Amino acid sequence: MLANVVTPRISRIVLVDDTATFRALVKEKLRELYPAAEVADFAAGGPALAACLAQPPDLLIADLYLGNSDGRDIVRQLRCQGLRTHVVILTAFPEAGLPAELLALGVAGFVDKNSPLEQIERAVQCVLDGGLFFSATVPPPVPSLAGEPALPRLGSDALTERERDVVRLVARGLLSKQVADTLGLSTRTVEKYRGRIMTKLGLHDVPTLVRWCLRNGLG
Known part of the structure; x- marks a missing residue:
């Protein structure tokens, strides 16, 4: 387990993976990290999606390939319903284009499921803290905007110089405390900058902010 980590308060997690042994290991780790949270696990995409729609979770952890279904389909359905559930996607078969595709889905x-289990733990911690986590064994996101949801028309000149400094670091997946340490600011100040940036751009999540940064040369 990660040392000296303050775990975010979450009440419900949905885990879906069609490999029973692996799913059991991840579920056990989640119960360690979030003892107060309900962890509902599923072997198939259909029941997992139904559970998410019936009672939206704070966090969804989904395998990419689920037999006859796909983890991305679950995320698409959640987004169509306007749900901004935090999502971590797992796969044993990482492909170069996946990071950009997943960013487009929020x-x-x-x-990569071939990574140590601690990578999933780190990803969950990072995502719940408002950061971005892509396994070191897969290529980072690249600007690929075809067919993706529309981004704000505003360019980088809509932000102040300091806001651009902050947003560059956020787009690299740094958490507010890490941004604060890098720029010599307080975490509270960085949080205020992040909120102001999201409001200016009309955005609601870090993946969409990253796509905006890539389009505007701030990645």
Whole structure:
């Protein structure tokens, strides 16, 4: 387990993976990290989606390939319903184009299942803290905007110089405390900058902010 980590307060997690042994290991780790949270686990996408729609979770952890279904389909359905559930996607078969595709779906965490289990733990912590986590074994997101949801028309000149400094670091997946340490600011000040930036751009999540940064050369 990660040392000296303050875990965010969450009440419900949905985990879906069609490999029973692996799913059991992840579920056990989640119960360690979030003992007060309900962890509902599923072997198939259909029941997992139904559970998410019936009672939206704070966090969804989904395998990318689920037999006859796909973790991305679950995320699409959640987004169609306007749900901004935090999402971590897992796969044993990482592909170069996946990070950009997942960003377009508002997914902030992506982990290669061949990585140590601690990578999933780190991804969950990072995503719940408002950061971005992509496994070191897969390529980072690249600007690929075809067919993706529309981004704000505003360019980088809509932000102040300091806001651009902050947003560059946020787009690299740094958490507010890490941004604060890098820029010599307080965490509270960085949080205020982040809120102001999101309001200016009319955005609601870090993955969409990253896509905006890539389009405007701030990645």
